[in-house]
Amino acid sequence: MTDFLVHPASAPLRGVVRVPSDKSIGHRAVILGALAEGPCVLRRFSFGEDNVSTLACFGALGVRHEILEEAKGGRGGTIRVHGVGLFGLTAPRDGKPLDCGNSGTTMRLLSGLLAAQNFGSVLVGDASLSKRPMRRVLGPLRDRGAHCRGQQHPTKDDETAPIRIAPLIEGENLGPATLRLKVPSAQVKSAMLLSGLYAHGTTVVEEPTLSRDHTERMLEEAGVPLRRLGSIVMLDPAGWSGKIPAFELEVPGDLSAAAFVIVAGNIVPDSVLRVVDVGVNPTRTGALDVLRAMGGGAQVVPKGERGAEPVGTLEISSGLDAEGEGLTATPIGGELVARGIDEIPVLCVAAALAKGTTVIRDAQELRVKESDRLATMASVLRAFGVTARELPDGLEIDGRPGATLRAATVASEGDHRIAMSAALLALRADGPSRVRDVDCVATSFPGFAKMLCDLGARVEEVPSE
Numbered sequence: 046m047t048d049f050l051v052h053p054a055s056a057p058l059r060g061v062v063r064v065p066s067d068k069s070i071g072h073r074a075v076i077l078g079a080l081a082e083g084p085c086v087l088r089r090f091s092f093g094e095d096n097v098s099t100l101a102c103f104g105a106l107g108v109r110h111e112i113l114e115e116a117k118g119g120r121g122g123t124i125r126v127h128g129v130g131l132f133g134l135t136a137p138r139d140g141k142p143l144d145c146g147n148s149g150t151t152m153r154l155l156s157g158l159l160a161a162q163n164f165g166s167v168l169v170g171d172a173s174l175s176k177r178p179m180r181r182v183l184g185p186l187r188d189r190g191a192h193c194r195g196q197q198h199p200t201k202d203d204e205t206a207p208i209r210i211a212p213l214i215e216g217e218n219l220g221p222a223t224l225r226l227k228v229p230s231a232q233v234k235s236a237m238l239l240s241g242l243y244a245h246g247t248t249v250v251e252e253p254t255l256s257r258d259h260t261e262r263m264l265e266e267a268g269v270p271l272r273r274l275g276s277i278v279m280l281d282p283a284g285w286s287g288k289i290p291a292f293e294l295e296v297p298g299d300l301s302a303a304a305f306v307i308v309a310g311n312i313v314p315d316s317v318l319r320v321v322d323v324g325v326n327p328t329r330t331g332a333l334d335v336l337r338a339m340g341g342g343a344q345v346v347p348k349g350e351r352g353a354e355p356v357g358t359l360e361i362s363s364g365l366d367a368e369g370e371g372l373t374a375t376p377i378g379g380e381l382v383a384r385g386i387d388e389i390p391v392l393c394v395a396a397a398l399a400k401g402t403t404v405i406r407d408a409q410e411l412r413v414k415e416s417d418r419l420a421t422m423a424s425v426l427r428a429f430g431v432t433a434r435e436l437p438d439g440l441e442i443d444g445r446p447g448a449t450l451r452a453a454t455v456a457s458e459g460d461h462r463i464a465m466s467a468a469l470l471a472l473r474a475d476g477p478s479r480v481r482d483v484d485c486v487a488t489s490f491p492g493f494a495k496m497l498c499d500l501g502a503r504v505e506e507v508p509s510e
């Protein structure tokens with residue numbers, strides 16, 4: 046195991062960087078590439094562990110891929126996925142379970158896709174993923190006729206991995222589905238749309254506010270008949286050819302990874318940073334809106350569309366004056382949470398240094414991510430000397446504008462976004478801090494520590510004590 050030893054920032058952060066390419070888009074590009082009519086080339090594909098889990102699962106389902114160009118630094122690499130067509134997947138090799146690793150997106154999206162096949166499969170994950178709730182996808186899939194089941198959750202009325210999916214038998218089909226979600230979820234929505242490609246009848250998903258819409262954009266681009274109205278999407282495969290044309294895609298940089306660069310730039314006085322080639326899909330930009338309201342954030346210079354996704358360059362400067370003041374607390378809730386669900390931990394870092402109390406609400410979903418992010422973030426903040434109160438669905442953080450935080454030793458709880466958020470808090474501490482167990486960072490941001498060092502910070506990767 047590895048820890049980060051993070052030294053306080055002694056100089057402004059400066060430089061131009063690329064962040065790993067978008068994990069959400071990467072998963073979907075592999076899935077649609079696998080279902081396409083021929084070879085698909087994915088450029089700047091991130092070899093973060095979550096995306097690699099999806100690739101490996103498709104390998105076991107009979108979809109070959111080649112690495113045409115290895116990943117270099119934050120650049121990602123180029124792969125060719127040999128699409129087998131909508132009905133070309135084959136039963137998992139040697140009858141083995143499909144290992145989704147730490148990736149909830151892999152497990153939930155594949156559940157939808159595999160529930161529609163005429164072969165059976167079993168989906169498993171690591172210790173953290175095996176604790177996460179799965180009924181949200183399995184229930185609606187069963188309602189449309191799928192034979193899928195997880196394990197009874199040890200404490201809640203829910204199901205967890207392993208997920209066992211039995212085949213649809215000869216002549217059996219998935220039926221129509223109408224799902225009204227109480228909490229927005231791109232993973233549940235995407236699982237329903239993927240199963241809907243095979244269903245007899247329409248798939249309708251309505252969310253309280255629109256979650257990330259990469260699946261919809263990619264399906265539309267592939268000519269799949271979708272209709273969208275606000276946060277309602279309808280897929281009606283009647284009359285559709287059932288063919289997804291082979292495609293090429295350059296995956297944009299991941300705004301969820303860029304958020305760590307933005308906040309680092311915002312909290313270290315005098316920093317000037319630029320992140321090139323970042324996806325700026327409006328369903329993902331909640332954190333940018335929050336940080337701007339706080340007096341920080343980034344300027345987005347639009348650079349056109351990549352596939353069906355808008356991209357831009359982010360220009361970042363410190364939100365602080367020479368005394369380290371300048372950020373102001375702002376409420377975080379409602380659609381801002383839906384549009385920035387993965388960025389709440391890093392927003393807590395900005396809140397820790399802002400004037401006033403930041404109140405985060407409507408974020409109960411964070412309790413069932415890679416860790417209970419409300420509890421873990423509260424304890425990380427407290428370790429650095431910041432007062433944080435847990436709410437059932439959020440946090441209250443009393444900001445310490447201009448403060449030098451207390452150096453700390455904290456646990457990542459195996460959660461990549463907690464590990465990286467803690468590393469940023471440590472940039473503003475009064476001595477070196479240790480973040481324990483940071484191997485998880487590779488799930489979404491291989492090269493994170495090196496990138497911070499390239500910008501002028503001092504982050505050592507050391508063996509765990």
Ligand code: S3P
Nearest residue numbers: 069150229230231232233386387
């Ligand atoms: C994701 C959706 C989100 C997000 C996750 C990636 C996706 O989860 O937290 O990191 O790629 O669809 P939910 O849809 O469960 O909110």
